[in-house]
Amino acid sequence: MSSSTVRDVTFALMRELGLTTVFGNPGSTEETFLKDFPKDFRYIQTLHESSAVGAADGYAQATRRPVLVNVHTAAGLSNAMSNIMTARMNKTPLIITAGNQTRNMLLMDPWLSNVDPTMLPRPWVKWSYEPVRAQDVPGAIMRAYAAALQPPAGPVFLSLPLDDWDQTANGQAVAREVTRRVGPDPTRIADFAQAISKAKDPVLIFGSDLCRAGGEGGREGWQAAIALAEKLNVPVWAAPASERAPFPETHPLYVGGLPFAIGPLCDKLQGHDLAVVIGAPVFRYYPYVAGDYIPQGLRLLHITDDPEEAARAPVGDSLLSDALLAVQSLTPLVASRHAKTLTVASQAHRMAPHPAPEEPEAADGQLSALLLFDVLHEVMPAETVLVEESPSNVAQLHRAWPIETPDTFYTFASGSLGWNLPASVGLALSERDSQRNRPVLTVIGDGSFQYSVQGLWTAAQHDLQIIFVVLRNDEYAILKSFAQLENTPNVPGLDLPGLDIAALGKGYGCASVVAKTADEVRAACEAALKRKGPTVIEVPIVPNVPPLI
Incomplete structure (x- = not known):
């Protein structure tokens, strides 16, 4: 007993x-x-x-x-x-x-x-x-x-x-190993390879599953994706609203992120006869903009490890598989397409689902979001882990900061605010545990900041090197974008006056500063990189309402 x-x-x-x-x-x-x-x-x-x-x-x-x-x-x-x-x-x-x-x-x-x-x-x-x-x-x-x-x-x-823990156990527990990857059906993957080889103008659409597959660091997924894209010599899109970067954004075959809406997404795929979606849903949509799911004459192939994703896809033929195993299986089976060098026009906003607004006129010397991100990209080390939760400024961020290394960009797949600030705590703790010790930069809006602001305390208690750059535009700018799209004027609750971001950071034990100019932002980041523990940098920016399509 x-x-x-x-x-x-x-x-x-x-x-x-x-x-x-x-x-x-x-x-x-x-x-x-x-x-x-x-x-x-x-x-x-x-x-x-x-x-x-x-x-x-x-x-x-x-x-x-x-x-x-x-x-x-x-x-x-x-x-x-x-x-x-x-x-x-x-x-x-x-x-x-x-x-x-x-x-x-x-x-x-x-x-x-x-x-x-x-x-x-x-x-x-x-x-x-x-x-x-x-x-x-x-x-x-x-x-x-x-x-x-x-x-x-x-x-x-x-x-x-609560009273279970002190009860007498029935012997020792048995630990088991389980698989975390599922491979493609050989016949089905061969059919997909044949369809790709026969296509006149195919396009690849990669999703975040390629980042999650493989070993630590994410390089295996990126390398496999690059090998397939270069053998096929075709354009590469990121799936709409990808929470991780599935492909290097400076690669010559990379176009950018597909839009988040049905009609505009369909327009981006015009002229292709085959689209292959690997490691992403088909598709994430919001807001609703009517149109065809895919252009007439285009066949869609879908590879996912999630049976529910495969079942709910409105179009396309699906294959269940780990994204990396599928790409590694496809690459030797598809015909090479090197007859001519492909020229791809990358979109300026890269992975962002919507374009950046026109640069606003400076008000009282305030920075625009784009100018701020240019400074951050310039001053932060190349190996910085970037975490983003600023929905109204995401296009400017990706324009200024191309993702060139796997496992250096994170955001939330759900659209539910409040994930990124505490997630950066876990990311920074992992950096310390692994002894990689890359700095973590969290770019977050003043509205998003409020949803999990208490996460700052945990960062401070563990002396984690995280730089929280909080963009203060005193409004829910992304909701004002939806108000324009949905033609809903005079919606209350879209302004956020009276927030003191730096005081909040100080109250939770973080070094905190307000930086109003490019030089002040640069100096604040340089000081934060030398400091043990987290830093909150509040940056007033020129308000700007982005387009959603």
Whole structure:
């Protein structure tokens, strides 16, 4: 008979699986899990559950390993939902756990209990479970680990009653290895290769899955994508609203990011007879602009590791496969197309889904977003990890800052604000753990900054070298863009007066400064690069409402 507790066995399993860094915000129903926290484990505390999930997401993406997140019961899980949704769309393997009330009281739906624990996080988790017995907790952790990793990777959820941990375990847990990649059907990939070889004017559309595939650093996915594109000698687009850069933006075959709307996207593909989408949905759309999904006479081939993506695609023939394995299989099978050198006209806004607005006239000497980004690109080291959550300025950012190295650009796949600030904490922690020690630059709007501002505290507590550049335009400019497109004048709540960004940063323990000129921005960044710990740089910019199509 085992004398080990459920807690002993579970922590031993977590050690074996490498789940020794736990992100969380503690609550009363989690303290039995956290008591006498082992010295070989590390607890990364955040001040809000959404920040815990965002930071864990950044860390998991950078390390390419599953990460455990511990949040409070129903209330904390509800707080975390926006970033759980983002983690699902980012395809990030997270094991999210929350305590629940003592089993002896669950029948009565007591205070601070998760009344329907498996339903609350749906549909944004791959698997949701509360063990029937305390002794099932270690096995549930193992199953959660396997489910989070298997393609398509994503978050899973476990509800764990607080009195389970001290129960006697049924022996030791068994750790298992599971695959995280699925290869293409040989017959289907051969058919795809034949269609590509026969096409007169094909085009490639790459998605973020190519960045996630392969080993640490992302180079394997980029190298495979480049090899296929160069053998075919065809234009390369990034899929709409890609959260990672799937292809070097200075490559001569790279065009840019496809627009985010049905009609304009179709227009960009005119003249091609075949489009091959690899590692992305078909397609992300918003706002709605009517039109055909694809031009008449164009055939679309779709390669994804997600059966749901394949099922919901409105057009195209799908193949289930890891993006990298599919590209590596296709490349030797397709015919080379080197009869002539292809000239591709790259769009100025590169991966951004919409063009940049015309440069505004300077007001009282304020910088424009484009001028600010030019300065940042000039002053920051080439190896900087760039994190972006400034929707109204994304076109100017990509115009000024081409992504030329894999795993150096991150943003959120969901469109739900509040991911990028805490994600940068996880990314910077990974930089330290891996000893790469690349600086992290987070470009964020003054509105976006408010959604997870408490993430600054965690960055400060761990002395992480993150530079938060906060663009202060005193408005939700992207919502003003939608108001123009949707013809909805006089919408309230689109202005943000009275924010003191630098004071907020200082209050959470960050070095903070207001920089109003190019020279001041340059000096602030240079000082931040020499400083231990995070820096908040508030930069007033000229307000400008971008076009959406």
